[in-house]
Amino acid sequence: MKGAEDMTGATNITKNDSLSPLLLCLACLGLLAWLFQPFAGKVVEFWTENPTYTHSPLIPFVIAYLIWDKRKTLAETEIVPSYRGGLPMLLISSLIWIVAVGGKSRFAVELTFVFLIISVVWLNFGSALTKKLSFPLFLLLMMVPIPTILYAAISRKLQLLSSTFGVAFIQLFSIPVHGEGNIIYLPETTLQVAEACSGISSLVSLFTLAMIYAYISQKGFLRRSLIVLSSFPIAVFMNWVRIAATGMIAHYWSLEYAQGFYHSFSG
Template sequence: MPYATDLITKEADLGLPVTPTSTAPVRASSRLAWLLRIVIAALLVAIYWRVAVKLVYDWYTIPDYSHGFLVPFFAIFLIWDKRKYLSTVPVRQSWAGITLVLFALFVLILGVYGVELFTARMSFVLLMTGLIWTFSGWAMVRALRFPLLVLVLAIPFPAILFNQITFPLQLLASRIASDILPLLGVPTLHEGNVIELPVMKLEVAEACSGIRSLMSLFTLAVFYGYFLERTTKRRILLALASIPIAVTANVARIVGTGLCVQYWDPDKALGFFHEFSGWVMFVISLACLYVVHRAMRLLSPVKAQTL
């Protein structure tokens, strides 16, 4: 600053002691910012630790959401991978984000006292979005929208929505399997989610609806698309392609179980084969996802790689 330089020069000419410009206010401001972050982090832990413990327990005990262990690490990697771009995003604090913070806390209260785990867990994503909006601005929220949306993949669906998804999948899988088995020489009688074979009745239970492989394959498709595809449109198409792939794989598993019941051993078919075929079909589903990706690239080559 010219004015400050001239003033220091005049002080030196007069024989007065020259005091260098102090960085104490800057350091104090930096310390205050870090202290505020620590306080906010401590409050988040205090508020959400019960919700987090129950969520981790569900990941461990509910096979449909065992992929939840990978989601937080993937979200952290997404932020780290975009660190250079995020450093260029202008930081503009906005009090408008406080409205979302208050709404998220209200949703948390409803979830805790209404015993609705999905609502309480979703409030964390909303609260993080509100805090980023408040302290860094809406531009930063837009830059971090994908990591924030990825966190939703780790949250189990509410029971009412889960049942609305699994039951139609049960009916769809059992109906298609009962149509395919007669073509392979196995007569069937289809009633709801039950396929009656000549040897025994085969029930397509909730665990056999395909929701487990669907959720896991969809999440892995999101991961796969991010690492191996650079266009947003193709990432979305890959994620959507995982849905029919998972449904088809589940139908093939049921058909295979029906064939083993009819021509091999019912006990082994419903025991070892049923469990082992789940892993085999999931691997085949991943291979199908790769084939779809290769087909997309062959049919429409990428001329310019864009984020």
């Protein structure tokens, strides 16, 4: 009887030890959510208004599915809180968060919030379990909008590239066309490759989708990397074709039809 009681006690201790980090982690994440509440509304508004980030609200559901799919592996992983790794990261992230909030830097606030989440998970669950959650946690970064300055610089480069290669594609069909910067001159109309037509929205969305698909469908690092990296030329090339097709429709039919085609093709 005494031996049975000892075994029962040991079992209860094991369960409690496993449950404590989970409850503590949930409490910390709840506190983070409360701290982020003043910024959440603006973030969601930005996602819904900017076509580049319309995929962002879906990412938490993808992360939840990926974690659920690994539930057996995670349950078998020993939980050893990481004070050497997780605690310093949490302290540093907290300091940066305070500075970012005081400086009213949207990007820094959102980026630091992600690192706060990662550090809380690392601190409470340890390195082994956090490593197995590395990709779902990394996906959180895909919800953080690109800094405005960097976004504008990339968009401008893509605008010029799209205009140049769009003109080259149109010339293949012996259509008189001339390009200057992001302006495409046709015999009877003029097209402007605006920032919204740069292809950056398709690039970000396809890159995110490629990462998720590669993680789910492939095992090797090389195969996953090839799928993810292929998203860049595919997205850029498709935008070139889209602009060229828009120019051809504008030349043979009308600018109104061309604009309708472009927006329909953009999804």
